[in-house]
Amino acid sequence: DAGITQSPRHKVTETGTPVTLRCHQTENHRYMYWYRQDPGHGLRLIHYSYGVKDTDKGEVSDGYSVSRSKTEDFLLTLESATSSQTSVYFCAISEGMVGDTQYFGPGTRLTVL
């Protein structure tokens, strides 16, 4: 597996609380992505980054924000978690050229009660 870690791996939180998920890579890849995975929906892109401080929205970005202050770290923040954000969150990295593989992290299972 590519050098990607996610933390925490599991988290249970309550509605209305802020949550930050971290993705860390050791591959020096330019692109980083956050996806959520829900039954029947596959992998849906939340936000992605194409460089330090350069980010853009994906198809399901409402309720999420991201930051990338260093090449190796990409943070996903839920400002006020809701039950609909209960999901498995995957980070992915890519060198960013067409035809480059996206490598996925191990995932974070988030439960919002």
Add this chain to the structure above:
Amino acid sequence: GENVEQHPSTLSVQEGDSAVIKCTYSDSASNYFPWYKQELGKRPQLIIDIRSNVGEKKDQRIAVTLNKTAKHFSLHITETQPEDSAVYFCAASTAGGSNYKLTFGKGTLLTVNP
């Protein structure tokens, strides 16, 4: 934006049979089509990919075909084994400048019965 449709959503085969999963895409500018395999509780992992200048690609028991005119591509697994049981995702890339993204299909749960 790009839209990727994947069929079937579930597929059950007997060990040794072949399995075929089909995807269609909407953006004629898409030019990279990877397939990922995800075992239960694990991360998605690339198993094969194809670029738009190639019609077919094989890797042992796995092959992918691409029809650009019809905008569809397929995954073929021959001589299936129980360890092939997993969820398979197709994807298509939209790229340009700083905008490199994959759009995924909803996945196919493949079950190989011994």
